[in-house]
Amino acid sequence: MTAYLKKAELHCHIEGAAPPPLAIEMARKYNVDVSGIIRDGAYVWTDFSHFIKCYDAVAELFRTEEDYALLAEAYLTELAAAGTIYSEIIVSPDHGNTIGIGSDAYLRGLAAGIGAAKEKTGIEGRMIITIIRHMGPEAAERTALYAAKREHPLVTGFNLAGEERMHKVADFTRAFDIARDCGLGITIHAGEMAGAFSVRDALDHVRPSRISHGVRAIEDADLVKRIADEGVVLETCPGSNVSLQVFPDFASHPLRALYEAGCRVTLNSDDPPFFHTSLKQEYEIASQVMGFSDDEINGMTRTAIDAAFVDEPTRRRLLAAL
Numbered sequence: 001m002t003a004y005l006k007k008a009e010l011h012c013h014i015e016g017a018a019p020p021p022l023a024i025e026m027a028r029k030y031n032v033d034v035s036g037i038i039r040d041g042a043y044v045w046t047d048f049s050h051f052i053k054c055y056d057a058v059a060e061l062f063r064t065e066e067d068y069a070l071l072a073e074a075y076l077t078e079l080a081a082a083g084t085i086y087s088e089i090i091v092s093p094d095h096g097n098t099i100g101i102g103s104d105a106y107l108r109g110l111a112a113g114i115g116a117a118k119e120k121t122g123i124e125g126r127m128i129i130t131i132i133r134h135m136g137p138e139a140a141e142r143t144a145l146y147a148a149k150r151e152h153p154l155v156t157g158f159n160l161a162g163e164e165r166m167h168k169v170a171d172f173t174r175a176f177d178i179a180r181d182c183g184l185g186i187t188i189h190a191g192e193m194a195g196a197f198s199v200r201d202a203l204d205h206v207r208p209s210r211i212s213h214g215v216r217a218i219e220d221a222d223l224v225k226r227i228a229d230e231g232v233v234l235e236t237c238p239g240s241n242v243s244l245q246v247f248p249d250f251a252s253h254p255l256r257a258l259y260e261a262g263c264r265v266t267l268n269s270d271d272p273p274f275f276h277t278s279l280k281q282e283y284e285i286a287s288q289v290m291g292f293s294d295d296e297i298n299g300m301t302r303t304a305i306d307a308a309f310v311d312e313p314t315r316r317r318l319l320a321a322l
């Protein structure tokens with residue numbers, strides 16, 4: 001039972017955290033037919049490409065600053081109820097432009113939601129700006145320049161998400177250099193839909209302190225050793241990986257093997273309702289299905305706080321709260 005354990009999360013896409021009932025509420029508000037993406041109260045998709053389409057359609061149901069405030073507040077309040085003291089949400093300022101409110105209003109809404117949840121529950125939240133791989137390097141550089149210009153106290157990191165099988169990591173080094181130079185923490189999706197080479201590319205070209213997923217590093221023993229030796233933190237999301245069929249089941253998921261090899265691992269939910277999971281459930285899976293002890297799981301939570309993109313006084317306060 002992990003219900004009583006304190007928790008921390010480094011990897012959850014905020015639009016991917018929208019509970020279907022909230023998405024339905026938004027669809028009613030804007031008179032959108034969602035029968036193609038929500039059935040029997042669950043999101044409907046078949047494979048990664050279809051998941052991304054469904055994700056984008058859900059994201060488009062949130063259209064105002066207030067909608068985004070509501071989404072962030074709802075998610076962080078749910079996390080806090082499960083004992084979570086820290087959460088980094090992955091956000092996409094480009095999306096603010098897609099829906100017509102602009103990136104500033106998008107971030108303002110999310111920041112208001114993070115603030116409201118903190119006021120109610122004490123949970124600490126930060127935002128990680130992501131660029132989207134399938135939107136290409138030019139869009140990525142524009143977003144990085146935006147992040148550099150638009151400093152925000154709650155925006156503390158930079159990520160690359162989207163279709164890992166498109167473009168090369170090297171195409172995005174300039175965007176990451178811009179983000180790093182303005183002081184943002186660096187993480188990158190790699191080793192999820194593509195294999196170990198993708199993780200190696202990410203380490204070589206981007207030099208991140210964390211990797212989003214990274215689990216397919218398991219295909220290359222030298223790479224696993226490098227990750228352990230360099231202390232790169234893996235934001236693992238087992239429920240997401242099984243749902244997207246990266247691994248057929250939890251028994252074949254490499255979390256245990258990576259942990260035993262000395263890699264620094266953390267537990268995360270990715271896009272929880274899309275993958276029929278939650279951070280609470282990921283902790284339960286680690287405990288009940290993968291056999292990690294409470295001490296081992298607490299160690300993962302400590303790793304998450306050690307690797308969090310926060311200022312040092314906040315890190316000390318969070319560590320003290322564990």
Ligand SMILES: Nc1ncnc2[nH]cnc12
Pocket residue numbers: 013016055161162163189192240270271
């Ligand atoms: N699991 C995932 N991988 C890559 N990009 C994503 N965007 C939202 N969820 C994602």
Ligand SMILES: [Zn+2]
Pocket residue numbers: 011013161189212270
């Ligand atoms: Zn992700």
